[in-house]
Amino acid sequence: MENERYFQHLSFYKELVELDEIEKMLNEIEISEAERTNLLDTVHKTIQIEIVKFVLDEIPQGQHEDFLRFLHQKPADESLGVFVKRSVENFEDRARDLITHVQSDFKNAVLDYLETSEEWLEGDLGS
C-alpha cells in the first residue's frame, strides 16, 4: 500500500503526461522503490499545479471560479477537456511543452545530484 502509485492526473491533460526520461534516471539511482515512487509523485503533483496555473493564466478571470469548481466536482469529466481545449488556444501542444519543461527541471536536479561525489554527501571530506 505504501508503494502504491496513487496519484491520478486530471482527465483533461493526463494523456499528455510522459515522464519516461525522469523515470529512467531515477531507476538508475540507488534508492528504494518507495523513495523512487515518492519522488515521481512529487513530479506528477508539480505538473498538475503547473497545468492548472497555465489554464487559469489563459482563461478570463471571470471564469476562474467556475473552472475550479468544475475541477473539484467533476475532475474526470470529459466536458472539462472540451472546455479547456475550446478556451485555451493550442492547449495540447502548449501543455505538452510545459510538462517537458517541468520534467527538465527535475532531470537537472538529478544530474546535479549525480555529479556530486558520494564521499562529499556522506560528509567524509575534510574541512
Place this chain on the structure above:
Amino acid sequence: MNVLPINLKGDSQKLKSKYKALEKAFNTRHNDAVTKLLGDYEHHVKALLETEVPVKSIGSSTAKLLSAGVLAGALVLNPLKTENFQSEGETATSTNVANAMTQDEQTRQLLKNFAAKDELKKALATQLQNSLPGKLGTLSPDVSEQVSRILMQTTGINAVSELDGKRLNTDYGMIGAEQHLLRYPGDSIAQHDDLQQSGIAPRKGAFGYFAKSASSMTEDEMVREKYYFAVQTFRSPDWNQNVYQLKEWFKFRKVVAVNTKTGDVVVGVIGDAGPAVWTGKQFGGSPEVMRELHLDKGMRKGEVILFFVDDPGNVIPLGPVK
C-alpha cells in the same frame, strides 16, 4: 521557465542520505510551483488551502494526497467558498457585478451544457440498454412502452412504435448508410451543400421528389432530404392489402432514431423504401443522419431504435436532438 538553482553543496553537510538530498531538491521545485500559483491566484486558491476537509468524508487515496500537503489534491478536493472571493476593501460597482455575473453565468451555462449533454446521452444509452432485449426485432408492447417513456423523459419527444394503427416491420434494428436522394428534377450531388462524398442515388426515392423544382424548394423540403430514413415499408404489416393508402401514410412520416450505444438522437422523415432484405439491415439513414448518429465512420452501420414521432402540431424540428 527558469531552472531552479538546486544548490546541493550548500546544504550537503546536513544531509544524511542520497534520497534526502534528492527529495529536498524535488520539494524545492514543487514549492516553487505552489508559490507561483499562490502569488497569482491567492484569492481563489488560499480559500482552498485554508478549508479543512474532514478526512473521514474522503476516500483513502485522496486522504493520502491531503496528508502529503499537496496543493493539487486540495484544488481538486476542496470546495470553493464564494464569500471568500471578494477581497477586503473591494467595491463592486453594479455594472462590474452585472458584467461579471453575465460572464460567469455564461461560463457556468457553457460548462453545464457540456456536462449535461454528455450525461443525458450516456443516461439515455444506459436506460435503453437496460430495457432492450438481446435480439433485434419488433419490441414487445411492454418494452416498447418503456422505450417511449424513456425517450419522452430524456428528449421531450412523444415517440411510439405504433401510430394511427400503423407499424413498421421492426423498431429495433440495424441501420446502414444511404446516399443523397434527388430532391427535384435536375438535382445533382454538386447542388447538395453537405457530405457530397456520400454520392447521390441515380433514381428518385420511393416517394418521389421532395420538391417540384430547385427554385420552388422550401427550407422544409430541403431539410427532409437532409434527415431522411429508408424503411422496409414493403415488409410492414398489411402492406400488400393496402399499398396505396399505406404508401401515402408513410411518405415523409416523421420518425426518430436513437443510437442505442451512444444515446445520439436524430429526428427525420421516411424518405425512401429499403434497404433490401439481403443486406441484413432494417433501416437506412441519409449521410446527415448517419453523421449525427455517429455511425458515419468505419462499417457505417449500427443498432438503433426507430419510432414514429407523434407530433400533430409539427413542432419537433428535424435534425439532431441536442
